[in-house]
Amino acid sequence: DGGITQSPKYLFRKEGQNVTLSCEQNLNHDAMYWYRQDPGQGLRLIYYSQIVNDFQKGDIAEGYSVSREKKESFPLTVTSAQKNPTAFYLCASSIQAVYNEQFFGPGTRLTVL
Amino acid sequence: QQQVKQSPQSLIVQKGGISIINCAYENTAFDYFPWYQQFPGKGPALLIAIRPDVSEKKEGRFTISFNKSAKQFSLHIMDSQPGDSATYFCAASMGNTGKLIFGQGTTLQVKP
Numbered sequence: 001d002g003g004i005t006q007s008p009k010y011l012f013r014k015e016g017q018n019v020t021l022s023c024e025q026n027l028n029h030d031a032m033y034w035y036r037q038d039p040g041q042g043l044r045l046i047y048y049s050q051i052v053n054d055f056q057k058g059d060i061a062e063g064y065s066v067s068r069e070k071k072e073s074f075p076l077t078v079t080s081a082q083k084n085p086t087a088f089y090l091c092a093s094s095i096q097a098v099y100n101e102q103f104f105g106p107g108t109r110l111t112v113l
Numbered sequence: 114q115q116q117v118k119q120s121p122q123s124l125i126v127q128k129g130g131i132s133i134i135n136c137a138y139e140n141t142a143f144d145y146f147p148w149y150q151q152f153p154g155k156g157p158a159l160l161i162a163i164r165p166d167v168s169e170k171k172e173g174r175f176t177i178s179f180n181k182s183a184k185q186f187s188l189h190i191m192d193s194q195p196g197d198s199a200t201y202f203c204a205a206s207m208g209n210t211g212k213l214i215f216g217q218g219t220t221l222q223v224k225p
Contacts, residue, residue: 035215040122042202042204042215042216042217043157043202058212090156090157097209097211100206100213101159103159105156106155107154109154
């Protein structure tokens, strides 16, 4: 998992609650990414950040929010506006966005009860 | 235009055989094509990647073949082993955003 940690590994949430997933990297990478993985589907990009204090929406940003106040941290908040939040969430980082090669964390499995 | 189509969805291969997974894309601006390996409950791990200026790249038992004119690329796993049983994803990226577009994944089972 190469220097990227995600916590918690499993997370349970009641409907209507916001929840924040943690992603930390000690690789000194500039770029960080959040993906969502559903069974039988590939990974879909939620948000990405190429540099501190800047982030961009991915393909499925609705119902999610992020912040990038520190280089090593890129937390993802799943809000109550996300209609179907149960999924496996993966954080990734790369040296810089232009270098493409992304390294993934171990993931957080979120279940809405 | 942004999709990457991967096939087959699942694959069963005998130990020692060759596993072949294919991907196709539409956007000719894509310039980076990685393959990831993912075990259940784990994050994907980069296996091998290629850029359009070469037609083939080999790393150990894993080979990417790239056909720019057909807009297709494939992963070949030679001498497949039970430990290779996992889900494999192809992806494509372009430009300086680093945004990866993933295929739907192929679940490979290698029978002993």
